[in-house]
Amino acid sequence: MSFIGRDTKEGIFERFSSHVSQGKADFFRSVGIDFVFGKRTGPFVWDAAGSRRLINCHCNGGVFNLGHTNPGIVRVLVESLRELDIGNHHLVSEQRAMLAHRLAELMPGDISCTVFGVGGGESIDLAIKLARGYTGRSKVISAIGGYHGHTGLALAAGDEQYRSPFGASPPGFLQVPFNDIKVLTAEIDRDTAAVIFETVPATAGMPIADRNFFARAKAECARNGALLVIDEVQTGLGRTGSMWGIDHFDTVPDIMVIGKGLSGGIYPMTAACFNADLAAFFNDRPFIHVSTFGGAEVGCPVAMAVLDECSKPEFLEHVRTLSRIFAQGFSELKSRHPQILVGLRQLGLMMGIEMVNDSCGPVMSKACYDNGILSVYANNYPRVSQLLPPLIIDEALAYEIIERLDAALGDTAAFLGLV
Numbered sequence: 001m002s003f004i005g006r007d008t009k010e011g012i013f014e015r016f017s018s019h020v021s022q023g024k025a026d027f028f029r030s031v032g033i034d035f036v037f038g039k040r041t042g043p044f045v046w047d048a049a050g051s052r053r054l055i056n057c058h059c060n061g062g063v064f065n066l067g068h069t070n071p072g073i074v075r076v077l078v079e080s081l082r083e084l085d086i087g088n089h090h091l092v093s094e095q096r097a098m099l100a101h102r103l104a105e106l107m108p109g110d111i112s113c114t115v116f117g118v119g120g121g122e123s124i125d126l127a128i129k130l131a132r133g134y135t136g137r138s139k140v141i142s143a144i145g146g147y148h149g150h151t152g153l154a155l156a157a158g159d160e161q162y163r164s165p166f167g168a169s170p171p172g173f174l175q176v177p178f179n180d181i182k183v184l185t186a187e188i189d190r191d192t193a194a195v196i197f198e199t200v201p202a203t204a205g206m207p208i209a210d211r212n213f214f215a216r217a218k219a220e221c222a223r224n225g226a227l228l229v230i231d232e233v234q235t236g237l238g239r240t241g242s243m244w245g246i247d248h249f250d251t252v253p254d255i256m257v258i259g260k261g262l263s264g265g266i267y268p269m270t271a272a273c274f275n276a277d278l279a280a281f282f283n284d285r286p287f288i289h290v291s292t293f294g295g296a297e298v299g300c301p302v303a304m305a306v307l308d309e310c311s312k313p314e315f316l317e318h319v320r321t322l323s324r325i326f327a328q329g330f331s332e333l334k335s336r337h338p339q340i341l342v343g344l345r346q347l348g349l350m351m352g353i354e355m356v357n358d359s360c361g362p363v364m365s366k367a368c369y370d371n372g373i374l375s376v377y378a379n380n381y382p383r384v385s386q387l388l389p390p391l392i393i394d395e396a397l398a399y400e401i402i403e404r405l406d407a408a409l410g411d412t413a414a415f416l417g418l419v
């Protein structure tokens, strides 16, 4: 049985428009991206009509770190389905215990306990709940332009444009410029429960923090009895060439949230991880936070296989090799397109193509599409195009992506009259 190709592309667009989202269907039609995900494998995805192949450099923010339908990961899910199902979130679970133990081995510092979730936003919500519950305080400081998810507290910690139509936000949230230790220091006080940052804020255009920013933020938190929450939903699991993006900044957060890639692209799994001291908050209230599908047993072996793959030294070395190829490629592209390309914002394969103005990102997304690359721009800083290729691409494909980006930059510059 095949699930792909049961309807024509036009039929899919009509049905999607009527029953899922007319806005999305209209938008993609209007910009000439009438693409419907069809067959997918490794770094590639084909249009449902089979006529066009894209290299996935969006990867859903890291969901497809190991490529689409990675055979090893799929095999684990198939095996897992023979024996397991969702399980019962109220009870003690072998699968969740094994996965949380493995996470404890891989997490920085003394982080050793995990609460699982289904989505990144849910796990961010848990992180903020825990910070508030543990400290007994309510103030939460996050970055202007950041993104932590579409659910309650995560939404409140994110950028205003995603929450303003939905009424008043919960009280206690404050946003500060990312990577500005002075402003942050001035705002952290004895009412502060948590400071929450993405390691590299993707939606804000991939700014890379100063080397000492997070360590200083942690020190300021500690001085005031607040907690540092680090959102590694995109930067975790090898994306930056280290197991965790925050490793580059020699900082152990109080709470770390991971998601996206942990799913292996096939079974939703997210996690909020913290130390035993924080975990003690739940000792007297073990049923205060329950998630029916969070840490579903059938998905635990999948996440375990993802962790095994991403933590291999040779895997991380491969990511570092690829990131050097992109760094070199972009310094050449910069001399070829000085009128449009400002440079590459980069932490491993967490990359943002910085261009000269805010019209560039949207035009570049279309130009990338026309040149066989799926990539999106940073919604809160549209002069940056996000570039997140799967981590499993080989060197030849990295060079091919750079070549295609060369053409896309040329097309973007021509379209915008920047030649």
Ligand SMILES: Cc1ncc(COP(=O)(O)O)c(C=O)c1O
Binding pocket: 061, 118, 119, 120, 121, 122, 124, 147, 148, 149, 150, 198, 202, 231, 232, 233, 234, 259, 260
């Ligand atoms: C940095 C970051 N945090 C949190 C989230 C929320 O994750 P989810 O969409 O799985 O709820 C996202 C999603 O894009 C994200 O990019």
